[in-house]
Amino acid sequence: MEQRRLTDNEFDQLWQEASARSQGLRLSEGYGQWQRNRRRTLGTLAMLTVVAAVALPLLGSPRSDVYEHVYCNRIGVADSQWVTLAEDLLLEA
Amino acid sequence: MKRLYILLLPLVLLLSCTGEPEEVAVDALYQSYASRQELKVAKVSGLKLCDTVRIDVVLLQAEDEAAWRQMAVEFGLRDTTGTTSWLGDTLDPAQRTAWDGQPVVRVIASHERQTIGLYRIENEAQYDALIDYQLNHIKN
Numbered sequence: 001m002e003q004r005r006l007t008d009n010e011f012d013q014l015w016q017e018a019s020a021r022s023q024g025l026r027l028s029e030g031y032g033q034w035q036r037n038r039r040r041t042l043g044t045l046a047m048l049t050v051v052a053a054v055a056l057p058l059l060g061s062p063r064s065d066v067y068e069h070v071y072c073n074r075i076g077v078a079d080s081q082w083v084t085l086a087e088d089l090l091l092e093a
Numbered sequence: 094m095k096r097l098y099i100l101l102l103p104l105v106l107l108l109s110c111t112g113e114p115e116e117v118a119v120d121a122l123y124q125s126y127a128s129r130q131e132l133k134v135a136k137v138s139g140l141k142l143c144d145t146v147r148i149d150v151v152l153l154q155a156e157d158e159a160a161w162r163q164m165a166v167e168f169g170l171r172d173t174t175g176t177t178s179w180l181g182d183t184l185d186p187a188q189r190t191a192w193d194g195q196p197v198v199r200v201i202a203s204h205e206r207q208t209i210g211l212y213r214i215e216n217e218a219q220y221d222a223l224i225d226y227q228l229n230h231i232k233n
Contacts, residue, residue: 065141066140066141067137067138067139067140067141068138068139068147069138069139070135070136070137070138071123071135071136072133072134072135072136073127073128073132073133073134073135074133074134077133077135082135082137082152083137083140085152085154085206085208085210086137086140086150086152086210086212087140087230088206089152089176089201089203089206089208089210090201090210090212090223090226090227090230091227091230091231092176092201092203093176093178093199093201093227
């Protein structure tokens, strides 16, 4: 059987046909949709990770410059009163 | 594998932001006094001593003169005026101890305020910072 080289035009045409067939196959078998879903899922997870990485350390950071938090066995005493008392006691020692 | 990593990372970050041993120790100290009716008890977390050092404090304030007299006995206060300070054991702050690099409590008792402050010192940096704080603020 005689073999001959494809012309550039023939090669391009065959390439485009093959490309179209592969695209069609991807579409018909749901591969494209699956890929898009995967990208969307990974993108969402990556975004959540970035948000968590920024937000979580902030949640644990001091609420005030002078102290982080105060709690007490009595209701109605302002946090600042205890903080001032803790500071004043130190200076009296 | 990549997906597993992305899923686990937030969880690891969450866990890393919780459960500090020091916090638990000071909570135990607070809890040991919090149920007493004759005392106002407060815990101040992360009191800033300087830019890099914070400390946890438990404050015990007597509701009345009788409660203060009882506290004075419990903590072995000999003087009846002024302010007294010592290093105390973390489990029993009334018991005097010396600094040996292990966690201790700086106890400051004020008769005028009828208050005892328990400043938990975990390490040398906190010990130094506490003394520096006192010196610097007295100067100012």
